[in-house]
Every structure is written in structure tokens, then in C-alpha cells.
Amino acid sequence: MWRWLHPYAKPEATYRLVDKLLPWFAAFTVVSLAVGMIWGLAYAPADYQQGDSYRIIYIHVPSAIFSMAAYFAMAVMGAIALIWQIKTAEWAIPAIAPVGAAMTVVALLTGAIWGKPMWGTWWVWDARLTSELILLFLYVGVMALYYAFDDVRTGAKAASILAIVGVVNLPIIHYSVEWWNTLHQGATITKFERPSIATSMLWPLLVSLLGFKLLTISLVMMRFKNELLRHELHRPWAQKELSADKELSDGV
Template identity: 65%
Template sequence: MWRWLHPYAKGEASYHLLGRWLPWLTASALLVLLIGIGWGLVFAPPDYQQGDSYRIIFIHVPSAMLSMGTYTGMAIAALVALVWQIRTAEWSIAAIAPVGAVLTFISLLTGAAWGKPMWGTWWEWDARMTSQLILLFLYLGVLALYHAFSDNRTGAKAASILALVGVVNIPIIHFSVYWWNSLHQGATITKFAKPSMPPEMYIPLFVCIFGFMLMTAAFITQRLRHEILRQELHRPWVQQLLVGAKVKEQ
């Protein structure tokens, strides 16, 4: 059933496949983000309580959601790397971790900027915010372990173990607003039966979320291609690529 995936365990096949995807992901991300953010910042109505300050959700919510989704994807790659010893999965960890760390940092920064006018403080050791900060440290820890060893396979194994252990933080982040008294508001867009937002607000928000998904995929794709080249630098196919690039420059 999964035989069609076997060729992509090799770096060369994965590199060329990702190269075909990258232009489409990049163009789609730019288009969808332009529509979603433009719609949310310019055309969506102001909130009856928060006024225009609520518009930060069009950056904050997608980055927060994708920070958790990206970590889950990294943990799946770590599981594949540990169980099936697939090197492309190991390299995916190095590609995903920096992107996830940036998304987490953006979510923390925009959350603080939103919290100041709403709560009167930039930061509170709230359950949701604290667990999100732990997520940032987990990303940085995975990245540090990956590059901490002279042997690449040892570093990848250590990073994979931390990624799997840290995945327990994802449900904690999600359910923290229900398990503990929290300043952070509860679910808004996931209440499909009775949404807390009118359509003219949550539709552009969903567009932004989709745009962030495409953007995240594009960044991870680009970084994975670079990691494949770095790891396979001694392979003949990479040397041929480099020779071809030099010829084009001349």
C-alpha cells in the first residue's frame, strides 16, 4: 500500500519532489494571505467591545494554531525517524523546528500586544501563555539537540526523543483554558454550532489560517530542500546540481 512512498525515503527523490511543490505553495500562500489579511484588517467590521484592536487575531490565531500543528507534524516525523530509521524524516525535524519556533514567537508577541489593552498587562503567568512559552523552549531544545552532536544520526535521535516527549504539551496548551482558571478566552472559532464571531469576521480569519498553513508548508519545504543538500553534499547528484548551477551563472 505504501510502496509509492519508498522512493521518497531517498534524498534525491524528495529534493526534486519538493522542488516541484515549492513554487505552487509559495504563490498560493502569498495570494491567500494577501486576501485574508487585507480582508481582516480593512473590510471586517470592528468588534463591539474591543474596537479595532481585535484585528490582531488575523495574525495571532493562525500563528498559535500552526505552532501547535507544526509541532505535531514534527513529532510524527520524529516517530517515523525512530521506528523506521528514515533519514528524510530525521532531516524534516531540522526543517520544521525553526519554522515552528518562529510561529510560536509570533503568537506570544501578538498575544502580549493584544493582552496589554484587553487585560492591562503585557504578560501574565496564565496557563495558556505559560504552556505556549514552554512550546517555544521545546522547539529551541529540539533544534539545539539536533546540532549538538558531531554525529548527525545521534543528534537526530536525541532531537526525535525530545520531540516525542514534548508532544504532551500540545493537549495541555489546547485544554488549559478549561482545566485552569485562565485570563485567556476559550474556544471561539471551533464552536461551529454557535460561533462567537459573525461570518464577516470568522470567514477572513479562516482564510488567514489557510494562508498561514500554506506559508508554513512553503517554508518547511524550502528548509527541507536545504537540509537535504547539506546532508547529501558528498553525493554525486548534489555535485551535479552544483556544477549545473555554476554553469548557469557563467
């Protein structure tokens, strides 16, 4: 086991660290998300072809990217949990999975909303949308497996193994879907893959990307804190933490 990592294998130390970092992440999330959204949705120039409807990329693209990134992070946590048998890494899986799945759903919904003015229909079998749909299935599988076992640790191990298998398959799935898409829908113009983007549109996109990244991390941290408390409920530190929270809310 890595020595330097060891202190954070202790749930209490992890909790303290996350607790300390979370407000900062939350604050930066609010700022960058607000800037990115307002800039992108209100001030960025309209597209000469798509008009204002393209603006949904400021939500669609970041959520699609971080839905994939969250799955990758989950698989990394799974590998750490399996190899070094670190329990806190096991608990990161139920913390990440629903957030990633939510990002996937956002990407699917915004894709559908974008599709309506573009193609006149809510759903087309576009490569990225199809990939996102399959990603959602993968998330559902991991979550279903995690909660299927009576023993939490067994569930976590099973979900870790599946997440790793999924991450190995993800590129294969991604490229097969893209290949399939060009094969069957060669005529459809793919609006999602833009070869180039004007700088005035790019900057707000980058800010939104940062915002979504921080949002994903903050949400995961919040869930992770809950997981830590849930699993350590009988330990004194968790009890103390909970009663402190209670006093705080009673005082307000």
C-alpha cells in the same frame, strides 16, 4: 519498510518532488496570505467591544494553531525516522523545528501586543500564552538536542525521541495550564476564547488560517531542500543542483 514510501526515502527523489511543489505552495501562500491579511486587517468589521484591536487575531490565532501543528508534524517525522530508519525523515526535524518555533514566537508577540490595549500590560499569564511559552521551551529543547551531538544521525534520533515524548505531553501540559489558569485567574476575562464569532469576521480568519498553513509548509519545504542538499553535498546530484543554481544566478 513501506514499499510505496520507499522512492521518497531516496534524498534525490524527495528533492525533485519538493522542488516541483514548492513554487505552487509559495504562490498560493502569497495569494491567500495577502487576501486574508487585507480582508482581516482592513475590511472586516470592527468588534463592538474591542474596536480594531481585535484584528490581531488574524495573525495570532493562525500562528498559534500552526505552531502546535508543526510540533505534531515534527513528532510524526521523528516517529517515521525511528521506526523505519528513513534518513530523509530525520532531516525534516531541523527543517520543521525553527519554523514552528518562529510561529510560536509570532503567537507570543502578537499575544503580547493584543494584551497591551486589553489588559494594559504586555504579559499576562493567560492560558494560551502560557501554553505557547511552554511550547517554545519544547522547541528549544528539541533544537538544542539536535545540534548537541557530533554525529548528525544520533542528534536526529535524540531529537525524534524527545519530540515524540513532547507530543504525548503536550495535551497534558495544555490542559494542566488551562486548569491552572481558571483556578488562579477566575476573574480575568479571557478574550482569546470566543464562544462565537460573526461570519463577517470568520471568513477572513479562515483565509488567514489557510495562508499561515501554506506559509508554514512553504517555509518548511525551503528549509528541507537546504537540509537535503547539506546532507548530500558530496553526491553528484547535489553538486549538479548547486552548479545549476549558480549558473542561473550568474546569468541574471
